[in-house]
Amino acid sequence: MRYAVIMAGGAGTRLWPMSRTGKPKQLLRFIPDEAGGQARSLLQIAAQRLRGLVAPENIYVCTGAAYAHQVLADLPLLPAAQLLGEPMGRDTANAVGFSAAILHKRDPDALFAVLTADHIIEPLDTFQALMNKGFDAVEKHPETLVTFGITPTAPATGFGYVQRGAEIEDCPGVFRVRSFKEKPDEETARQYLATGTYAWNSGMFVWKAATILEQLRLHLPAAHDGLMKIAAAWGTPRQEEVLHALYPTLPKVSIDVAVMEKAPSVATIAMPVKWLDVGSWPAFAQTLHADPFGNRTNGPAVHMGSTNVLSVTEDPSHLVATINCDGLIIIHTPGATLVCPAADAEKIKALVAQVETTQGKSFI
Amino acid sequence: MRYAVIMAGGAGTRLWPMSRTGKPKQLLRFIPDEAGGQARSLLQIAAQRLRGLVAPENIYVCTGAAYAHQVLADLPLLPAAQLLGEPMGRDTANAVGFSAAILHKRDPDALFAVLTADHIIEPLDTFQALMNKGFDAVEKHPETLVTFGITPTAPATGFGYVQRGAEIEDCPGVFRVRSFKEKPDEETARQYLATGTYAWNSGMFVWKAATILEQLRLHLPAAHDGLMKIAAAWGTPRQEEVLHALYPTLPKVSIDVAVMEKAPSVATIAMPVKWLDVGSWPAFAQTLHADPFGNRTNGPAVHMGSTNVLSVTEDPSHLVATINCDGLIIIHTPGATLVCPAADAEKIKALVAQVETTQGKSFI
Numbered sequence: 001m002r003y004a005v006i007m008a009g010g011a012g013t014r015l016w017p018m019s020r021t022g023k024p025k026q027l028l029r030f031i032p033d034e035a036g037g038q039a040r041s042l043l044q045i046a047a048q049r050l051r052g053l054v055a056p057e058n059i060y061v062c063t064g065a066a067y068a069h070q071v072l073a074d075l076p077l078l079p080a081a082q083l084l085g086e087p088m089g090r091d092t093a094n095a096v097g098f099s100a101a102i103l104h105k106r107d108p109d110a111l112f113a114v115l116t117a118d119h120i121i122e123p124l125d126t127f128q129a130l131m132n133k134g135f136d137a138v139e140k141h142p143e144t145l146v147t148f149g150i151t152p153t154a155p156a157t158g159f160g161y162v163q164r165g166a167e168i169e170d171c172p173g174v175f176r177v178r179s180f181k182e183k184p185d186e187e188t189a190r191q192y193l194a195t196g197t198y199a200w201n202s203g204m205f206v207w208k209a210a211t212i213l214e215q216l217r218l219h220l221p222a223a224h225d226g227l228m229k230i231a232a233a234w235g236t237p238r239q240e241e242v243l244h245a246l247y248p249t250l251p252k253v254s255i256d257v258a259v260m261e262k263a264p265s266v267a268t269i270a271m272p273v274k275w276l277d278v279g280s281w282p283a284f285a286q287t288l289h290a291d292p293f294g295n296r297t298n299g300p301a302v303h304m305g306s307t308n309v310l311s312v313t314e315d316p317s318h319l320v321a322t323i324n325c326d327g328l329i330i331i332h333t334p335g336a337t338l339v340c341p342a343a344d345a346e347k348i349k350a351l352v353a354q355v356e357t358t359q360g361k362s363f364i
Numbered sequence: 365m366r367y368a369v370i371m372a373g374g375a376g377t378r379l380w381p382m383s384r385t386g387k388p389k390q391l392l393r394f395i396p397d398e399a400g401g402q403a404r405s406l407l408q409i410a411a412q413r414l415r416g417l418v419a420p421e422n423i424y425v426c427t428g429a430a431y432a433h434q435v436l437a438d439l440p441l442l443p444a445a446q447l448l449g450e451p452m453g454r455d456t457a458n459a460v461g462f463s464a465a466i467l468h469k470r471d472p473d474a475l476f477a478v479l480t481a482d483h484i485i486e487p488l489d490t491f492q493a494l495m496n497k498g499f500d501a502v503e504k505h506p507e508t509l510v511t512f513g514i515t516p517t518a519p520a521t522g523f524g525y526v527q528r529g530a531e532i533e534d535c536p537g538v539f540r541v542r543s544f545k546e547k548p549d550e551e552t553a554r555q556y557l558a559t560g561t562y563a564w565n566s567g568m569f570v571w572k573a574a575t576i577l578e579q580l581r582l583h584l585p586a587a588h589d590g591l592m593k594i595a596a597a598w599g600t601p602r603q604e605e606v607l608h609a610l611y612p613t614l615p616k617v618s619i620d621v622a623v624m625e626k627a628p629s630v631a632t633i634a635m636p637v638k639w640l641d642v643g644s645w646p647a648f649a650q651t652l653h654a655d656p657f658g659n660r661t662n663g664p665a666v667h668m669g670s671t672n673v674l675s676v677t678e679d680p681s682h683l684v685a686t687i688n689c690d691g692l693i694i695i696h697t698p699g700a701t702l703v704c705p706a707a708d709a710e711k712i713k714a715l716v717a718q719v720e721t722t723q724g725k726s727f728i
Contacts, residue, residue, distance in 0.1 A: 017685070300723055304715050305708075313701075319727045321381070321719060323704035323711050328689075332701050337677075339694055339703055340687035347668070347687050355666050355685060363664070363683045 002135050003112035004054040005099040006046050007203075008063040008071065009089055010118055014280045014345065016352045017336035018314055021364055025279065026117040027070050030312070031287055032298055039298070042278060043074050046117040053128045054113070060084055060103070061117075062095050087243060090250045092203070093258040097216050097223055098247075101231035104209040111138050114205040120276040120287065130173075130271050134206035137171045137267060144168075144265045145215070146206040147177065149199025151272040155189035160201040160256070162268050163192075177266040180256060199270040201256070212259065220258045223250045281329045281345050285310045310342065336363050366499050367476035368418040369463040370410050371567075372427040372435065373453055374482055378644045378709065380716045381700035382678055385728055389643065390481040391434050394676070395651055396662055403662070406642055407438050410481040417492045418477070424448055424467070425481075426459050445599075451607060454614045456567070457622040461580050461587055462611075465595035468573040475502050478569040484640040484651065494537075494635050498570035501535045501631060508629040509579070510570040511541065513563025515636040519553035524565040524620070526632050527556075541630040544620060563634040565620070576623065584622045587614045645693045645709050649674045674706065700727050 012025025019025045026042045033040060040048075043061070050059055056077060063071050065085030072078060084099055096114055103110040113131055121127050134146040149162045165178035180201065184192060192198035217224040226246040233242035260266055278284050288296035294308035295301070300319040301311045306328075311320035313332040320330055329345060331338040340348070356364045376389025383389045390406045397404060404412075407425070414423055420441060427435050429449030436442060448463055460478055467474040477495055485491050498510040513526045524546055528539035544565065548556060556562035581588040590610040597606035624630060642648050652660035658672035659665070664683040665675045670692075675684035677696040684694055693709060695702040704712070720728045 017683070300727070302715065302719050302722055304711070304718055317699070319381070319700040319719065319723060321700060321702050321715055321727075323708045323715055325692075325703055325705070328703065330701065330703055332696070334698070335681070336683040336685060337694065337696050337701060338685050339689055339692065341689070344669075344687045351666065351668050351685055351687055354668055355683065358666055359664055359683060363685075 001058065001107050001110055002054055003058040003060065003103055003107075003110050003209075004050050004115055005060045005062050005084070005096075005103070005112055006043065006050075006115045006117050007092070007095055008043050008046075008061050008067070008117040009086065009095060010279075012279065013349050013352050015284070016348055017331060017333045017338050017363070018312070021361070022066065023070075024064075024067065027067065027074055029074075030284070030298065030314070031120070031278065041074055042119070043071065043117045045120065046115060047075055047078075049121065049124060049127060050115075053131055057082075060099060060112075062086065062099050064089065087247045090247060091252045092255040093216070093220055093253045094223055094227070094247075094250045096205075096212065096255045097220075097227045097250075098230065100209040100212045100216075101227040102234055104213055105231045105234060108210060110209040111135055111142075111206065112209055114203070116203050118277050118279055120274070120278060121271075122274045126271060126273050130269050131206065133171075133173055134269055137168065137174045137269075138206050138208055140170060141168070141265070141267075142208045143211055144207070144267050145212065145260065145263050146174070146267050146269060147260060148202045148204040148206075149268050149270045150202050150275040151270045152193050152198065152200055155186055155193045156200065157183055157186055157189050159183060161189075161192055161198045162201045164197050164199070164268050164270070168267060171267075174267050174269055177260075177268045180261050199268065200275070202271070202275065205255075215259045215263045219262050220251060220253065223253075223258070226250050281310060281312070281331065281348075282342050284312070285329075285342075308342070365422065365471050365474055366418055367422040367424065367467050367471075367474050367573075368414050368479055369424045369426050369448070369460075369467070369476055370407065370414075370479045370481050371456070371459055372407050372410075372425050372431070372481040373450065373459060374643075376643065377713050377716050379648070380712055380719075381695060381697045381702050381727070382676070384699075385725070386430065387434075388428075388431065391431065391438055393438075394648070394662065394678070395484070395642065405438055406483070407435065407481045409484065410479060411439055411442075413485065413488060413491060414479075417495055421446075424463060424476075426450065426463050428453065451611045454611060455616045456619040457580070457584055457617045458587055458591065458611075458614045460569075460576065460619045461584075461591045462594065464573040464576045464580075465591040466598055468577055469595045469598060472574060474573040475499055475506075475570065476573055478567070480567050482641050482643055484638070484642060485635075486638045490635060490637050494633050495570065497535075497537055498633055501532065501538045501633075502570050502572055504534060505532070505629070505631075506572045507575055508571070508631050509576065509624065509627050510538070510631050510633060511624060512566045512568040512570075513632050513634045514566050514639045515634045516557050516562065516564055519550060519557045520564065521547055521550055521553050523547060525556055525562045526565050528561050528563070528632050528634070532631060535631075538631050538633050541624075541632045544625050563632065564639070566635070566639065569619075579623045579627045583626050584615060584617065587617075587622070590614050645674060645676070645695065645712075646706050648676070649693075649706075672706070 008026045012019035015025045029041045060082045062084040068085045161181040163178040164175035168174045295303040297311040299313040302321045305324040306322045308327045311330045372390045376383035379389045393405045424446045426448040432449045527542040529542035532538045659667040661675040663677040666685045669688040670686045672691045675694045
């Protein structure tokens with residue numbers, strides 16, 4: 001049986017002031033609908049992306065327990081039993097392992113895809129076809145961990161890379177992983193791009209629950225032990241007690257470092273898709289159409305003489321108006337307004353820290 | 365008996381989006397209180413400026429009838445009978461004449477000061493002492509119209525000027541007016557400043573109601589005729605009917621053009637005061653203290669790396685945050701946000717016109 005777990009544990013400080021403590025980016029309904037419908041959240045888009053690929057009763061969401069109420073409101077058809085609430089973040093090895101342990105308890109033969117809730121991925125049919133290819137490969141080779149790469153379109157230095165080796169004979173388009181690479185410098189990234197055998201490491205996987213658990217047992221036994229105890233208590237009266245007692249003790253590490261770089265059978269599939277991490281305002285801007293002067297807006301706006309302005313409002317009845325501005329990001333929320341040059345968008349994290357220091361927690 | 369009429373008929377498009385149709389600048393409670401109290405409106409400040417100068421029962425406000433409710437809310441102790449509501453603006457000759465006709469009906473010996481609701485004037489004691497000097501002069505010379513000048517501190521080209529002639533013998537500091545001058549070019553303004561005999565034309569006056577009415581009768585008889593009929597009906601059941609029938613027919617002209625440049629006995633008093641027309645965002649900025657980097661704000665704000673930013677919020681719990689901005693005006697209201705360089709503040713009028721064209725009337 002095929003399952004999917006959407007990882008929705010992010011925070012999103014770089015999208016302040018729209019993302020706030022307790023209101024992470026994947027739950028912001030701020031992605032415009034091309035067909036003119038209401039804006040949706042990244043989580044809603046991630047869930048809809050699975051329509052026709054995985055049955056609704058097999059779709060899980062792994063998120064912070066604090067967001068459970070909001071996630072259930074965001075996905076009204078998600079049964080509460082399919083929401084995996086982490087008491088706190090313990091990095092991806094445990095989010096993945098937690099999901100694997102619960103799924104394995106439900107279905108020892110479960111295969112599952114790990115998906116992110118941070119991205120826009122297009123076109124849909126390419127994504128679904130290659131996800132299916134991953135499931136097919138794991139059905140044929142249940143010991144194999146499949147990681148998805150994104151076919152690079154530029155020598156990006158902001159991603160890790162996965163280098164492919166030989167194609168697996170009975171799985172066309174599925175390749176052995178030769179190596180994982182840290183974020184490269186630009187020269188190295190250019191070489192990666194030129195070879196055609198490197199892809200961006202996407203954080204999406206397909207594997208058998210039993211296999212990833214076995215690899216965790218071998219390479220991260222402390223986590224495996226805790227997670228199996230949590231799974232044993234799952235669905236019993238002791239569920240919450242055990243979860244809260246053990247989760248904080250799990251070693252905090254990424255699944256890449258804990259398992260992927262050590263496991264004996266790792267394969268990769270490259271997705272030639274548009275893959276947009278909507279984790280910053282300049283990235284969000286890419287989801288909006290530009291006017292002839294490069295201005296983009298998600299609501300009522302008048303940009304007189306302005307160029308390359310991004311204006312975003314959380315309130316569809318709020319107007320943003322500018323005169324002769326260039327390259328500015330202007331974000332309006334009922335509680336706070338942000339204005340900064342797009343070139344300084346990476347400084348928003350530092351700004352939020354300064355807001356907390358000088359204004360207290362009410363604005364963050 | 366001494367009276368005062370505060371002219372509060374303005375609009376204030378240059379203070380958009382805080383000033384809106386139906387919410388003119390003189391009623392915006394946006395002037396910070398130096399002593400740390402709540403912000404006040406320009407009208408409240410104009411009224412308070414009369415404390416000790418004119419008795420409350422002799423203070424009138426002349427405004428658009430549409431603003432009557434707001435004016436009475438802004439000045440809770442103002443009797444409704446002291447609110448003179450113009451059905452529409454017919455320029456200053458009629459606002460002044462309307463006031464004069466009503467006051468003259470109440471008290472044929474009334475002297476009154478005409479005051480603006482657009483300015484911050486400091487220091488208060490200089491203002492009051494010179495207003496009293498004006499009243500004294502008119503008591504001695506009831507045929508004289510007194511106009512107040514502001515002692516210029518720079519060769520300003522944005523004001524009309526009044527040139528003084530000889531001092532009136534029994535009224536030290538009160539001078540005959542030699543001429544009124546239109547807004548000069550910069551070279552001319554420098555010459556005016558150098559002579560020491562020119563002052564900025566302030567729009568403030570003191571005169572006897574009977575005298576200004578007589579001058580209107582001579583120089584603008586159509587207005588005088590209509591205004592006397594309105595005054596005759598004032599306080600009778602026909603008040604509103606006559607007001608609405610005749611006011612629209614009054615010839616639209618300023619009191620300077622209609623009377624001051626023609627009357628036989630016009631005197632002037634120069635006020636050495638700070639005189640700030642809070643009619644634009646850069647002018648409003650002057651009411652706020654600057655931080656060491658030139659940023660000014662009227663509410664919660666974090667300006668990280670920014671310089672010379674003016675941030676204004678109508679909502680004292682709303683935060684404005686910026687990164688590396690320079691010279692920007694940022695105005696937040698619940699309905700609209702404005703961002704523009706201070707150097708382009710004069711274009712706000714054009715922006716508002718564009719907002720009306722493209723977005724309809726709801727934002728203006």
